[in-house]
Every structure is written in C-alpha cells, then in structure tokens.
Amino acid sequence: MPSNHRAVGPLRILLVLLFAGLVVAQIAIVPGTLAHLADEEPDLAYLRWPALAFGVVELLCVQVVIVCTWKLLGMVKADRIFSQAAFVWVDTIVWTMVTAWVLLFGAFVFVSALLREPGLPVLLFGSVLAGGVLVLLMIVMRALLRQATNLRSDMDAVI
Known part of the structure; x- marks a missing residue:
C-alpha cells in the first residue's frame, strides 16, 4: 500500500x-x-x-x-x-466553495454598511480574502488533477 x-x-x-x-x-x-x-x-x-x-x-x-x-x-x-469520475466531486467542491464565498462577500458588504465600528467588517474582510484564496487554490488543484489525469491516460495508452 x-x-x-x-x-x-x-x-x-x-x-x-x-x-x-x-x-x-x-x-x-x-x-x-x-x-x-x-x-x-x-x-x-x-x-x-x-x-x-x-x-x-x-x-x-x-x-x-x-x-x-x-x-x-x-x-x-x-x-x-486520475479518472473523469473524480471531476464530478472536484467540480462540486469548487462550485460549493464559490457559493460560500459569494455569500460571505455579501455578508461583508451588508455588515460593513450596517456597522460603524471596524471589528467585524475587518474580520469578515479577512475571511473573504481567505475564502478567495481557497477558491482559487481549488481551481488550480483541479487544473493539476486534469493534467495528471491526461498524463495517466497517455501512459495507459502507451503501456
């Protein structure tokens, strides 16, 4: 193993x-x-x-x-x-994370307009940045999985 x-x-x-x-x-x-x-x-x-x-x-x-x-x-x-079946799950992760990020961004905008003190808006802004990083990281990881899957298919065809 x-x-x-x-x-x-x-x-x-x-x-x-x-x-x-x-x-x-x-x-x-x-x-x-x-x-x-x-x-x-x-x-x-x-x-x-x-x-x-x-x-x-x-x-x-x-x-x-x-x-x-x-x-x-x-x-x-x-x-x-390294198969096409994995992309269903990876795509679901990406779209779920995008959905969560959009909701978080909306909450940041709403709370920033509602509150005068900076504490919660700054915390939400940091969360929005971290969420954006995670979404983009998952997109990069999906692209890497795509490349590895294509390489695996090519190697299987050669062997």
Missing part, C-alpha cells in the same frame, strides 16, 4: 468528527447563540433569522465539501483518482 493511503483512514476519522461538529453547530449552537444575541441586543434582533439562514447555509457548504472529499478519498484508496 502506498504511503499516501495511510493518511486516508485518519483523515476520514477527522472528517466524520468535523461533520458531526457542524451538525451540532447547525442545530444547537448557531440558533442558540443568535437567540441569545437577539435578547441581549433588541435593536439588532431583526437580524436573527437572516443570520441564522446565512450560518446554516455556510455550514452546509462545508458539509458538502466534506462529503465530496470523502468520495475523493475513496477514489484515492481505490487508485481511481
């Missing part, structure tokens, strides 16, 4: 734990926190439901990426990662 296959098992365990944590956050932590904030800041209570929808959708995007990563890990383990 190649050495990279040894990382698949521990990575899958961490993905399951992360997925479970995200489900708990979606069901209990985010709604509870936003309810508490609505009670503490009644003038911002109208943002509770839009913020809840935003939080749940963003966490759902992370969950979709986890499921796609799980599928890709199965392809790695079966030595089928």
